[in-house]
Amino acid sequence: MQNLAAFRYAIAGILYCVRQERNMKIHVVAALAAIFAAWQMDLSSTEWAILLISIAGVITAELFNTAIESVVDRVSPEMHPLAKAAKDAAAGAVLVQAMASLGIGYILFFNKLIKWWG
Numbered sequence: 051m052q053n054l055a056a057f058r059y060a061i062a063g064i065l066y067c068v069r070q071e072r073n074m075k076i077h078v079v080a081a082l083a084a085i086f087a088a089w090q091m092d093l094s095s096t097e098w099a100i101l102l103i104s105i106a107g108v109i110t111a112e113l114f115n116t117a118i119e120s121v122v123d124r125v126s127p128e129m130h131p132l133a134k135a136a137k138d139a140a141a142g143a144v145l146v147q148a149m150a151s152l153g154i155g156y157i158l159f160f161n162k163l164i165k166w167w168g
Contacts, residue, residue: 063113064113071112074109085101100154101158104150104151105151107151108151111144111147115141118137122137
């Protein structure tokens with residue numbers, strides 16, 4: 051029963067982030083578009099694995115970003131340089147992961163898109 055409760059809490063955290071965070075909504079839409087494109091272009095098993103790890107990385111980074119921002123806002127509601135640094139670093143982590151995922155998407159899809167459209 052305890053494992054089931056932990057699973058429910060995890061799902062609640064994901065749903066909270068999807069509902070409350072605009073950027074998470076963007077990431078989810080981009081992930082669904084990438085999955086649809088991968089399905090249409092018949093990616094190999096290895097390419098699928100790389101794509102899914104990349105998607106999971108972005109979603110995970112955004113979840114951590116939301117968690118860090120929420121905790122910082124709770125413990126430091128007033129402006130403080132360290133609070134800003136923590137929030138900026140968390141946002142930077144999402145940016146790094148998203149840029150890496152864009153690069154992965156380019157590598158996985160560019161040549162396939164050229165052939166598919168050409």
